[in-house]
C-alpha cells in the first residue's frame with residue numbers, strides 16, 4: 406500500500422489557523438481532490454471536524470485518528486487510536502493507496518511511514534498560525550515534479566505544487 410501525505414503550507418510552514426485553513430485557494434483544492442480520488446483517507450479528529458472536512462469524506466472510505474474510545478465517524482468512517490493502527494486498518498481493507506490528510510499532529514506522526522508527499526507551497530506568510538507541516542529533509546525526500554499556478558481573481562496567492570518521493574535508501 407502506497408502512503409501519500411497531502412498538504413498545503415505557507416512560506417513559513419503554516420497549514421492551519423484557528424481550526425481552519427488560512428486561505429481559500431480553489432486551484433489547490435482542484436489538485437487535492439484529483440489526488441485523493443479513489444484513495445482510502447486518514448485524518449486527525451480535529452481536521453475531520455473542521456470546515457474542510459464537510460465534503461472531502463463523502464462517499465469515501467476513511468479512518469479518523471482519535472483518543473476518544475466512543476468516537477463515531479460518519480458513513481464510511483472507521484476510527485483508530487494511533488496513526489499506526491489507522492495505517493494497519495487501511496492495509497487490512499486492501500486499500501492500494503492511503504492519503505494522509507493531516508492536520509499538523511497527524512502529519513508529524515505519519516511522516517516516517519510516508520512514501521510520497523504532495524505539498525502545495527502557498528506563496529504567502531501567515532501570522533499566528535497554530536498548525537504546521539514538519540520539515541521535509543532533502544536527505545530523505547527527492548523532488549520529482551513541480552507545477553505552478555499564478556494568482557488570479559479566484560486565487561489570492563501564487564502557489565507551487567510539489568511531488569516528493571522518499572529516497573530509496575531512507
Ligand SMILES: NC(=O)c1ccc[n+]([C@@H]2O[C@H](COP(=O)([O-])OP(=O)(O)OC[C@H]3O[C@@H](n4cnc5c(N)ncnc54)[C@H](OP(=O)(O)O)[C@@H]3O)[C@@H](O)[C@H]2O)c1
Nearest residue numbers: 412413421424425426449451452471472507508509510511
Ligand atoms: N493546509 C493543509 O493542508 C491542512 C490539512 C489538514 C488540516 N489542516 C489544518 O490543521 C489544523 C488541525 O491540525 P491539528 O494538528 O490541530 O489537529 P489534527 O492533527 O487534525 O487532529 C488532532 C487530533 O487527532 C487525534 N490524535 C493525534 N494524535 C493521536 C494519537 N497518537 N493517538 C490517537 N489520537 C491522536 C486527537 O484527537 P482527540 O482529541 O479526538 O483524541 C487530536 O486532538 C486545522 O487548522 C486544519 O484546518 C490543514
